[in-house]
Amino acid sequence: MNAMMIAASVCLIAGCLLTLVAAIGVARFPDMLARMHAATKPQVLGLMLLMAGLAFGLGSSQLTWKLVLVVVFQLLTAPVAAHMVGRAGYRTGKVRSDLLVRDELTEDLERARLRKES
């Protein structure tokens, strides 16, 4: 077993562990925002580790560029999905503000409403 294979193994196991941790978080956290927070782990860092592991394991520079592209695409698309889900969640009342430390959006909306009324 050479150095490349050891690096590949470490990266793969770390990526898979992150995926499992995120899955447990998604299953156990109490509200939608907390679950979204847990869900971003395998989508970005987990994917990066898995792709690094795959690149080390396959050991070909051509494929490594493709794997870099995979990570770039995921980095571009994951925030879009998270933004849409978060916005829809807030608008349909799935955000529990009693669990939040600071809820500036609700405060601002409340202030805007009061200003409109006065």
Next chain:
Amino acid sequence: MSPVVMAVCAALLTAAAVVTLYRVEKGPSMLDRVVALDVLVSTLIGCLALVSLWFGREDLVLVLMVLALVGFVGAVTLARFAASEPEEERRILTEAEAAAAEAAELEDEESMGEDSR
């Protein structure tokens, strides 16, 4: 790649997929399911990476690219059409409740038909 590492990774990913499926089933809202399905897509990407490495299927890297590109479409679409749903509508109906709802719907349609005549 050593079989032990592969087995450990496969076990971890399987456990992750099962735990995520639990959340997909449980909900309680559409958006929770969407978030869980996103995690499931990430798990699938991990599984494909493992398969590609174990069997030397280098062509599967293209599938990984496609999944990374279109994996978010489902989440965006569902989030676009998410509406506030009352507590009662969120859970999956039992068989008896589903039958009752269907019967009520049929009755509705029949009475509408009589009205038009």
